[in-house]
Amino acid sequence: MIDKRCHVAEALKDVSDGATVMIGGFGAVGQPDFLIDGLVEQGARDLVVVANNAGWSRETGIPRLFDLGRVRKIVCSFPKNSPAFDDLFRVGKIELEIVPQGTLAERIRAAGAGVPAFFTATGVGTQMAAGKEVREFGGKTYLMEEALHADLALVEAWCGDRWGNLSYRGSGRNFNPIMAMAARLTVAQVHETVDLGGIAPDEVVTPGLFVNHVVDINGVARHG
Amino acid sequence: MIDKRCHVAEALKDVSDGATVMIGGFGAVGQPDFLIDGLVEQGARDLVVVANNAGWSRETGIPRLFDLGRVRKIVCSFPKNSPAFDDLFRVGKIELEIVPQGTLAERIRAAGAGVPAFFTATGVGTQMAAGKEVREFGGKTYLMEEALHADLALVEAWCGDRWGNLSYRGSGRNFNPIMAMAARLTVAQVHETVDLGGIAPDEVVTPGLFVNHVVDINGVARHG
Amino acid sequence: MAEAIPLDRAAMAARVARDIPEGWIVNLGVGVPTQVADHVPLDRDVIFHSENGILGMGPAPTPEQFDPWLVNAGKKAVTLKPGAALFHHADSFAMIRGGHIDLCVLGAFEVAETGDLANWSTDSNDKTPAVGGAMDLAVGAKRVWVVMEHTTRDGRPRLVKTCSYPLTALGSISRIYTNLAVIDVESKGFVVREMIPGMTREALQNRTEAKLHLAATTERLS
Amino acid sequence: MAEAIPLDRAAMAARVARDIPEGWIVNLGVGVPTQVADHVPLDRDVIFHSENGILGMGPAPTPEQFDPWLVNAGKKAVTLKPGAALFHHADSFAMIRGGHIDLCVLGAFEVAETGDLANWSTDSNDKTPAVGGAMDLAVGAKRVWVVMEHTTRDGRPRLVKTCSYPLTALGSISRIYTNLAVIDVESKGFVVREMIPGMTREALQNRTEAKLHLAATTERLS
Numbered sequence: 001m002i003d004k005r006c007h008v009a010e011a012l013k014d015v016s017d018g019a020t021v022m023i024g025g026f027g028a029v030g031q032p033d034f035l036i037d038g039l040v041e042q043g044a045r046d047l048v049v050v051a052n053n054a055g056w057s058r059e060t061g062i063p064r065l066f067d068l069g070r071v072r073k074i075v076c077s078f079p080k081n082s083p084a085f086d087d088l089f090r091v092g093k094i095e096l097e098i099v100p101q102g103t104l105a106e107r108i109r110a111a112g113a114g115v116p117a118f119f120t121a122t123g124v125g126t127q128m129a130a131g132k133e134v135r136e137f138g139g140k141t142y143l144m145e146e147a148l149h150a151d152l153a154l155v156e157a158w159c160g161d162r163w164g165n166l167s168y169r170g171s172g173r174n175f176n177p178i179m180a181m182a183a184r185l186t187v188a189q190v191h192e193t194v195d196l197g198g199i200a201p202d203e204v205v206t207p208g209l210f211v212n213h214v215v216d217i218n219g220v221a222r223h224g
Numbered sequence: 225m226i227d228k229r230c231h232v233a234e235a236l237k238d239v240s241d242g243a244t245v246m247i248g249g250f251g252a253v254g255q256p257d258f259l260i261d262g263l264v265e266q267g268a269r270d271l272v273v274v275a276n277n278a279g280w281s282r283e284t285g286i287p288r289l290f291d292l293g294r295v296r297k298i299v300c301s302f303p304k305n306s307p308a309f310d311d312l313f314r315v316g317k318i319e320l321e322i323v324p325q326g327t328l329a330e331r332i333r334a335a336g337a338g339v340p341a342f343f344t345a346t347g348v349g350t351q352m353a354a355g356k357e358v359r360e361f362g363g364k365t366y367l368m369e370e371a372l373h374a375d376l377a378l379v380e381a382w383c384g385d386r387w388g389n390l391s392y393r394g395s396g397r398n399f400n401p402i403m404a405m406a407a408r409l410t411v412a413q414v415h416e417t418v419d420l421g422g423i424a425p426d427e428v429v430t431p432g433l434f435v436n437h438v439v440d441i442n443g444v445a446r447h448g
Numbered sequence: 449m450a451e452a453i454p455l456d457r458a459a460m461a462a463r464v465a466r467d468i469p470e471g472w473i474v475n476l477g478v479g480v481p482t483q484v485a486d487h488v489p490l491d492r493d494v495i496f497h498s499e500n501g502i503l504g505m506g507p508a509p510t511p512e513q514f515d516p517w518l519v520n521a522g523k524k525a526v527t528l529k530p531g532a533a534l535f536h537h538a539d540s541f542a543m544i545r546g547g548h549i550d551l552c553v554l555g556a557f558e559v560a561e562t563g564d565l566a567n568w569s570t571d572s573n574d575k576t577p578a579v580g581g582a583m584d585l586a587v588g589a590k591r592v593w594v595v596m597e598h599t600t601r602d603g604r605p606r607l608v609k610t611c612s613y614p615l616t617a618l619g620s621i622s623r624i625y626t627n628l629a630v631i632d633v634e635s636k637g638f639v640v641r642e643m644i645p646g647m648t649r650e651a652l653q654n655r656t657e658a659k660l661h662l663a664a665t666t667e668r669l670s
Numbered sequence: 671m672a673e674a675i676p677l678d679r680a681a682m683a684a685r686v687a688r689d690i691p692e693g694w695i696v697n698l699g700v701g702v703p704t705q706v707a708d709h710v711p712l713d714r715d716v717i718f719h720s721e722n723g724i725l726g727m728g729p730a731p732t733p734e735q736f737d738p739w740l741v742n743a744g745k746k747a748v749t750l751k752p753g754a755a756l757f758h759h760a761d762s763f764a765m766i767r768g769g770h771i772d773l774c775v776l777g778a779f780e781v782a783e784t785g786d787l788a789n790w791s792t793d794s795n796d797k798t799p800a801v802g803g804a805m806d807l808a809v810g811a812k813r814v815w816v817v818m819e820h821t822t823r824d825g826r827p828r829l830v831k832t833c834s835y836p837l838t839a840l841g842s843i844s845r846i847y848t849n850l851a852v853i854d855v856e857s858k859g860f861v862v863r864e865m866i867p868g869m870t871r872e873a874l875q876n877r878t879e880a881k882l883h884l885a886a887t888t889e890r891l892s
Contacts, residue, residue: 002693002715026500026537027523029516052537054576078580086576098577101499102541102584106339109538113760114767114810115330116361118342120545121587125564125618128583137340137370146361163717163726163753167426170517173536174500181768197752202391203427204755205536207725209695209717209770226471226493250722250759251745253738276759278798302802310798322799325721326763326806333760337538338545338588344767345809349786349840352805387495387504387531394739397758398722405546421530428533429758431503433473433495433548 004164004214008038011187011213012152015044018072019151022108022183023051023062024176030168032156033061034189034217039154040064046072050108050150052101052175054079066094075148077101100128105178107148112181112210117146153183157206160190161197164211165204173205180210187213228388228438232262235411235437236376239268242296243375246332246407247275247286248400254392256380256413257285258441263378264288270296274332274374276325276399278303290318299372301325324352329402331372336405336434341370377407381430384414385421388435389428397429404434411437452646454598454627455669462487463669464553464595464625468494472550473543475499475585478522480595481553495531497549499581501540504532521581544581544588552589554582556596556621558611561637561658563621565594566613579616586617598626598655605657607631607638628652630669636661642669674868676820676849677891684709685891686775686817686847690716694772695765697721697807699789700744702817703775717753719771721803723762726754743803766803766810774811776804778818778843780833783859783880785843787816788835801838808839820848820877827879829853829860850874852891858883864891 012035015021021039025031037060049071055062063084065071071088073095079085088094099107100122110118119142123129133144155176157166166188168176180186188206193216236259239245245263249255261284273295279286287308289295295312297319303309312318323331324346334342343366347353357368379400381390390412392400404410412430417440455463457480465487468474475497476482485507488494496505498520505520506527513527520526528534543549556567565586568579586592599605607624624631629652630642639661643652645668653660677685679702687709690696697719698704707729710716718727720742727742728749735749742748765771778789787808790801808814821827829846846853851874852864861883865874867890875882 002717027519029500029519029523078578079576080578082576089576096577098579100579100583101537101581102545102588105537105541106337106545109764110342112768112770113330113764114769115342115344116364116366118334118339120339122545122584124587126583126615128579140340142340161753165753165755168534170515171498171500171502171519171534172517173534175537177536178538181764181770195752197754201726201750201754201756202429204757205426207755207757207765208753209719209725209765226495251741253722253741253745302800303798304800306798313798320799322801324801324805325759325803326767326810329759329763330767333542336546336548337542338547346767346806348809350805350837352801385531389531389533392756394737395720395722395724395741395756396739397756399759401758402760405542405548419530421532425504425528425532425534428535431533431535431543432531433497433503433543 003162004208004211005162005193006213006215008035008215009041011215012038012042015039015042015152017044018046019044020048020050020149022150022153022179023049024155024174024179026052026171026174028056029170030156030172030174030176031056031061032154032189035154035187035215036061036065040068045070048073048075050075050148052077052104054082054085058084073097075099077104103145105175107145108175108182109178111147111149112178115147117144119144148182150179150183151185153179153186155180155186155188157188157190159192159194159199160188160214161194161199163196164188164208164214165199166190166206166211167199167203168205177206180206186211187215189215189217191218227386228432228435229386229417230437230439232259232439233265235439236262236266239263239266239376241268242270243268244272244274244373246374246377246403247273248379248398248403250276250395250398252280253394254380254396254398254400255280255285256378258413259378259411259439260285260289264292269294272297272299274299274372276301276328278306278309280305282308297321299323301328327369329399331369332399332406333402335371335373336402339371341368343368372406374407375409377403377410379404379410379412381412381414383416383418383423384412384438385418385423387420388412388432388438389423390414390430390435391423391427392429401430404430410435411439413439413441415442452644452651455644458483460595460625460627463630464593468551470494473497473548475544475549475552475589477552477554477582479555481555482522484553497543499540499544501535501537502528502532504529541584544584547588547590549589550591552585552592554585554592554594556594556606557613558606558608559594559621559624559633560608560611561633563619563633564611565616565621566611567616569614571614582616586620591622592620593623593625594621595625598628605655608657628655639663640666642667644669674866674873677866680705682817682847682849685852686815690773692716695719695770697766697771697774697811699776699804701777703777704744706775719765721762721766723757723759724750724754726751763806766806769810769812771811772813774807774814776807776814776816778816778828779835780828780830781816781843781846782830782833783855785841785855786833787838787843788833789838791836793836804838808842813844814842815845815847816843817847820850827877830879850877861885862888864889866891
C-alpha cells in the first residue's frame, strides 16, 4: 500500500548540508512553518532557500533558520519586512539573489515541467538582464531564464491523502503547487488527512506523484 | 454588468478567412462540436486548425470543416482515424504539421503565458528537430520550440458563468484550458450555465479572464 | 486665481477609478493603487486580480468575513466576490505575462518621458532590494498606469527625461496620475490632459523635469 | 527439446506487469502495453497515468460505471480509482517531461542496441503520420520499456543495430519484452535476461539483428 503519511523527522531525515530548499508561502499564508521547525531540528546547514519572501514573523519559519545561521543564500522576489534577514544581509552574512516574482514562479514551474530554459520579457533593460542572453521574437526583446531546481520542497496544503494528493485553502496555493513539482524530495504539511477520494478528482490541485511525504500537523498520530 | 453569455452566431461573427483556430478535445471528449458547426455556418475559409486529433466522427466537428474545404492546414499530434482528413491529405489538398503531443501542449501554454519560446528534450535526434535550434543545458541536449498562438479558440467545458469561468468534466479538460489561454478570442460551449459563485473559487479551472464568450448548448435561451 | 490645492491620496485613487470601465481585469499595486478599488462603484463590474492567485477579489473583510488564509499581494486580508477563482503563482503570472490583465496601476519613484518606469529600488545601500511582481506586471499588462505624487517630498521632479533609479521596465507606462495632473505618455513625450484648478502650465513644468506638451484641451482635474 | 512456444500478447503483458513494483506511477501506450494494467494484482498499489489528463486510472467500466466523458489515451472508456486526479494537457506533459512518471511501457517497430526507439512512423506514404505523445514519453519517463513481437510478421528482426524507421527518441529504452525473451539494453548493447523454454541463444540470435549478450544467468521466460 502506498502511504506517504509520516512524521516530520522521518520525512526530513536525509536532507544534506548545502541543500537547495524551496519553501512555499506568500506573506503569512501557505508557509510550511511546522516543516521548517522540523528542518531546524534536523540540523542541515549551509542551505540555499528559495522563497518569495524572506519570512514573515521572526519566531518561526524562515527567519528562525536565518537566526540560527543555517542559510547561506536566499533566492527571493521580495525580502522585505524580515528583520532577521536584514540583520544578516547588512553585515554580508547572507547572499541574496533577487528574482522578479513571475520569473521566479516560471523558473520553478519550468524545473518541474522538464523545461531547462525559456524566454520572458520581464527584466529586459533592467539590472535583472545582467549576464543573461537577450533575444528577439516577433520584433520584441526577451531574456532567457533557466529552470530553478531544488533538492527539497517544503509546502503547505490544507488536505492531503496517502497518495500525496493535495488541496489548498484560500490564497494558500501561491508557490506551493509549483514548488512541489520542482524538487527531488517534496514534503507537504497538511491541516487534515483524508481518505483516498476525500479530495474529489476535479479538486486535486497537486496530484500525488509530485509529493513524497505528507505530514499532518494536527493528527500526526492518526496513521500508524 | 459583465455578461459573456451569447449565441453562437454572435460569438463567431468576426472570424476572418485565414484565421488560426484552436479546437479542444481529445478523441471524442471535450470537442466543441456545437461551436464548429457554428463556424461552418459562419463561413470562414482557408483556416489553420490546431487540434490534437484530426476529428473523430465524420458527420460533425473538424471532419465537417475538412469535407467543406474550409481548412488549409492542420497542426496536430495524431491525425489518425479521420477518413475526411486522409482523403484530403492523400491528394495533397491539406497541409499537415505534426507536433509531438507534449510539445503541442507546451507551445500552446507558452503562448497563453507570454513565453515566446522554450527548450524541450522531446524530438531531439528525430525528424522533429529539423530546422530547430539545438542547445545543451546541464550536459543534455534540447530543442527550442516557439509559442503557438491562435486568432480563435473553440473550447468545450461543462459549466460556465457570465464572467466566463469554466469547469470541466472527466477527461474533458485535455487541451481546452490551455487553448483558452492562447487565443485572441476564446469561445466556450458549456452544457450548463450557472450563477456567479456556482463554480466554487477552488474549482474554477479556466478563470473568466481567458474567455470572451460562453455559449450554452442546452439553454441558449436562458439568458437575455 | 486661488492657490492650487494638490489632490490627496484618496482623491488621486478616485480619479484613477473614474477611468476604469466595466469589464476590465485590473491588478493594483500596493499603496495608493490599492485604494483605487474603494472608488470603483459597486455596480460597475470590474474584476480585480491579485498576483498571489486571486481573480475576483472583493474589499477588506468585516470581522465576520475575516479569513486568515486569504490575503492580497500586499498581504492584507481580503474577500472573494461571487465568481472569484483561486490559482497558483505560475498560473497567476501566466495571466500577467500573457497579456490577460487589462490594466495594472502601480506606484513609482520616477517615470521617464519614454514611459520607462523606476519603482522598485532607490539603489541606496541601507534598504533591502525587493522587486516583487512589479517587473512582470509592468511588461505584461495590456496597459500600465502610474499613480504618484508629482514630486518627491523635497520637491524633486518624478516625471523625468531619464530615470535616475534602477529601471523596472522600458517604455511601459501610458498614463500618470499625480496629485497635480493627469499626463499621458505618447510618442512625443508627456502630454498634459488634466490639471488641478489653479495650476498653470508653467507652474507644472517647473515641477517636471521633462518637457510637458499640452493636449488640445486640458481638463480640470478634481 | 520441445519446440519453443512464443508468448501470446496476454502473456507478454503479464510478464511486464510482474516487474512493476508497488508505488510506481506508470503510463501505458496503446495496444499490448495497455493490457499490462490487467495483470497488475489488485492489491498492488500502482498508479496509472494517462496523458490526456488522468492520474489514478482504473479498469474499463462496467455498463453501470460507463461515463462517455472519461477516456484514456487510446480513447477507450476507463474508470477512476479513489485518489484519482484530473488535469489538463500542459500539466499532464509537465508530469511526463519533468520526470515524474516512473515507467512508460510502449510498443515499437524497432529498438536499436543503443536504446534508440522507432515506434511512430514506418515512413511509407500510404499512411498518415501521427506521433501522439510517444516522443515526450520516451524522453521524459524515468524508465521506458518496450513490449513487442521479437520479429515482424515476415520474420524481420525488430531488435536492430540501427533503426531503419524514423526515430522516436535516442537511447531511451532500458528493457524490451518480446514474445521470445526479456532483454536489457545496457552500455554494451542487448543483454538477454530471460528466454522462453526451448529457445536457444543461437535461435534467438538468428531472429535478432544486433549482437546478443548473455547475462550471467538467463532465466526461463513464462
